[in-house]
Amino acid sequence: MRPNARRTTLADIAQAAGVSIATVSKVVNGRGDVAPHTRTRVQELLHQHHYLAPVFRHTEAVEIPTIEVQFKGGLKSYVAETLEGIVDSAAELGASVVISKASSAPHWARDLVSAGRRAVIAVTSVYTTAHLNELARSGLPLVVLDPLHLPDSRVNSVGATNFTGGLAATQHLLSLGHRRVAYLGGPTMAVCNQARMHGYRAAMEAEGAPVPDVYVRPGEFTYETGLLGATALLDLQEPPTAIFAGNDEIAVGVIETARVRGLRVPEDLSVVGFDDTSLAQMASPPLTTVRQPLREMGGAALRTALRLANGEKVGSHHIELATELVVRASTARPREETVARR
Incomplete structure (x- = not known):
């Protein structure tokens, strides 16, 4: 590489491969949850561009924020379409999403922090005061999608009109x-x-x-x-x-x-x-x-969760997207x- 040449970034590889930054990061870090043909394509591009992994260039390491998405009940059409919006937005923004059923196990929020989660998005889940206190102690921000109950002032939410x-x-x-x-x-x-x-x-x-x-x-x-x-x-x-x-x-x-x-x-x-x-x-x-607009609501929830995870303030605790007959x-x-x- 010439002394003044710009180093290849994860974003460059992602654009060339037609995948998300998160996917490229998974290949670089040896994660297993990447389709074989996608992994091969990304590895070829990494080799062609002489990309050096972040382990050798700590100053250029890219953190991939991971958001926990929890839902309650069956994976019905409403939940599935909302999750699709969350996952699509995460791919666009270079974030990682883990989807799970809502848990009432002791210290569940603390376990999420230990697993590297940065925020929680709840879909059709009911959060009690005990849940909110657990999240507050852990420092995990929560975004509730289409809340079933009036959310606590500590909770950000996304809904529709x-x-x-x-x-x-x-x-x-x-x-x-x-x-x-x-x-x-x-x-x-x-x-x-x-x-x-x-x-x-x-x-x-x-x-x-x-x-x-x-x-x-x-x-x-x-x-x-x-x-x-x-x-x-x-x-x-x-x-x-x-x-x-x-x-x-x-x-x-x-x-x-x-x-x-x-x-x-x-x-x-x-x-x-x-x-x-x-x-x-x-x-x-x-x-x-x-x-x-279920997919758009999912995307708004993901963007809000990422902003909160980064310590940013949001303009409103509740966002409403327009409905249409x-x-x-x-x-x-x-x-x-x-x-x-x-």
Whole structure:
């Protein structure tokens, strides 16, 4: 190498190979979690560019921050799409991500620090005061994605405009001519569920449409809630002509209940979901739903976690990304004979 020539960096190798800096670092440090063809390509480029590993040039060593991403429950569409956003952003920013199930083991946060984690991102996980105290003692910053409960002031969070989404979903059904619209949602105390329900109520009230107590049913964000909740709603003496579901899984359960009962969606019953996961497009019929930018939310959570890990301050403890109504084939005007019969 000529005396004044610029030394090849990890970024140079990553760009040439078409991979992330984190991947190149793993090859340099002998990590095993790299595909064989990728490893071979990176090693060839390292050799071609006469790259010297950081072990020989300590002043140029690059730290790859590792973020722990924890989730609770099954790896459902919502969680999977959010994780995809986190992982993609980590690759772009040269960070490493470890994905695990939420743990309640003693000193779990201390163990994460010992393992080299720099921050924690929680997806659909509930963090108690004890959890937060454990994190505070360990010095690990926490970012909660779409928090189920109002987060502690020590917690940064990323969510979506759930109230606006609930308002838009209900206004859509009202604009089609529905007046008997029910809300079938998730846990009563979940912040996102409350916001969606309040958006629903606000739209109904503005239109002067009545909301009987039996038209608002809490549950879980699951397919089973859709099955059972829709059964209860459709068994009413005056059942709804439309159901706004708190998420896509619930909505798919509603559609299945309608099918079993011989009701057609949307001819006999209109259904709206929330999230716009892959389920929404695979549903039959394709589901009208409120899109949460799940991958973008994951990316925002990752960027926030990295900033906190670097000791930077963030402008707001809570970030909300915009929702958007996506109209597909599960909603239509109510049939006059259906309205009369019901």
